[in-house]
Amino acid sequence: MPNSTEITKKAADHPEGAERMRSGQFFRPNCDIVERDDELLLLADVPGARSDQIDVKFENGTLSIHARVERRQAPETEYLLCEYAVGDYWRTFQVSEAVDASKISAEYANGVLTLHLPKAESLKPRKIAVTST
Amino acid sequence: MRLLYGQTKQGEVEPMDPSPLVGLRQEIGKLLEGFMREPFEGIPWPFRAQGKWSPPVEIVDSDDAILIRLELPGVDPAGVDVTVNEGRLVIVGDKPQPERPGAGEVCRCEMRYGAFRRSIPLPDEIDIEGIDASYRHGVLSLRVPKQRPAGAQKVHVKVAT
Numbered sequence: 001m002p003n004s005t006e007i008t009k010k011a012a013d014h015p016e017g018a019e020r021m022r023s024g025q026f027f028r029p030n031c032d033i034v035e036r037d038d039e040l041l042l043l044a045d046v047p048g049a050r051s052d053q054i055d056v057k058f059e060n061g062t063l064s065i066h067a068r069v070e071r072r073q074a075p076e077t078e079y080l081l082c083e084y085a086v087g088d089y090w091r092t093f094q095v096s097e098a099v100d101a102s103k104i105s106a107e108y109a110n111g112v113l114t115l116h117l118p119k120a121e122s123l124k125p126r127k128i129a130v131t132s133t
Numbered sequence: 134m135r136l137l138y139g140q141t142k143q144g145e146v147e148p149m150d151p152s153p154l155v156g157l158r159q160e161i162g163k164l165l166e167g168f169m170r171e172p173f174e175g176i177p178w179p180f181r182a183q184g185k186w187s188p189p190v191e192i193v194d195s196d197d198a199i200l201i202r203l204e205l206p207g208v209d210p211a212g213v214d215v216t217v218n219e220g221r222l223v224i225v226g227d228k229p230q231p232e233r234p235g236a237g238e239v240c241r242c243e244m245r246y247g248a249f250r251r252s253i254p255l256p257d258e259i260d261i262e263g264i265d266a267s268y269r270h271g272v273l274s275l276r277v278p279k280q281r282p283a284g285a286q287k288v289h290v291k292v293a294t
Contacts, residue, residue: 030243034233041233045206045244047271072202072272073193083189084204111206111271 026090029065029113033093037125040097040117046089047111048072054113058101064092065113098122163245186245188224190253199277201253206271207244213273217261222253222277 029044042063046054049067057064067089073079098120107114193200203224205213213226230246255277263278 030245031241032239032244033241035238035240036233037237040240043207043244045271047204047206050270073191077193080192080194080199082191084191110208110210110268111204 025085025087027085027087028091029067029089031091035097038119040095040099040119042093042115042117044089044091044113044115045111046113048086049089049111051108054106054108056104056106056113056115058095058099058104058117061095061099062092063095063115063117064090065115066090067113186247186249187251188249190251192253197279199255199259199279201275201277203251203273203275204271205249205268205273208268208271208273210268210273213268215264215266215275217255217264220255220257222255222264222275224251224253224273224275225249 029046031045032041032043034041044065044067046065046067046069048069053068053070055064055066057066069086069088072086095117097117099117100120103118105116188203188205191202201222205226205228208226208228213224216223216225225248227248228246256279258280260278260280265276265278267274
């Protein structure tokens with residue numbers, strides 16, 4: 001079986017000012033984003049990371065996700081087949097909706113990070129009752 | 134292949150708003166990616182896009198075992214089936230699309246949902262009974278112990294110099 005060089009993860013360059021990690025390479029996690037009436041729901045695949053290794057930041061309308069992942073094999077390991085690389089995840093989003101930053105919550109289970117970004121009160125849909133006179 | 138992967142540039146932030154081209158680009162990328170990985174295995178290729186996908190794998194040949202890892206984020210380990218059949222290790226499971234009540238617009242959809250299958254050929258000298266599987270933080274790890282051939286003994290051969 002030949003060594004495969006095809007890597008199925010997308011690379012992400014680290015942004016200016018960010019600390020360079022040991023591998024020097026970040027991967028861009030796959031994300032699903034769903035807009036609900038009262039919140040934005042974001043799911044990110046970060047397999048291999050522990051919950052205490054995940055950093056989520058929201059600053060000036062920019063949401064950043066950083067998950068550290070420990071190496072699972074020694075660096076000199078020879079693979080029979082290697083279709084993905086192991087490394088940290090990094091991804092940033094510009095959030096155009098007004099989000100209530102103080103109420104952002106996150107859960108982590110089975111390698112998937114779930115973020116709830118509640119919309120600010122002023123943007124939630126409101127039903128205005130029409131009264132007849 | 135690389136060109137399709139839209140890398141994140143230095144300091145670049147992505148908009149959360151949907152673009153009609155994003156989905157199309159992803160679809161083309163997925164089709165090509167699947168085709169490059171397993172062009173003719175399993176189901177016929179034209180039907181692959183309809184659901185079945187194969188998770189990426191890493192295989193290491195260590196001294197006493199073959200170590201196999203698959204990245205399966207968001208998969209319920211109880212629903213993953215690992216079998217050995219005709220010398221192949223087959224991993225089958227399903228990643229159901231979650232129900233999202235009250236969901237409006239889906240802005241981005243990059244994760245794969247649906248049934249997956251991966252089949253890995255195994256060498257003959259393995260201990261099928263001793264296969265061990267564990268799932269942690271979205272990574273499925275399998276350990277397939279090697280079997281020493283019965284009656285074989287270590288023999289030291291002196292090399293004359």
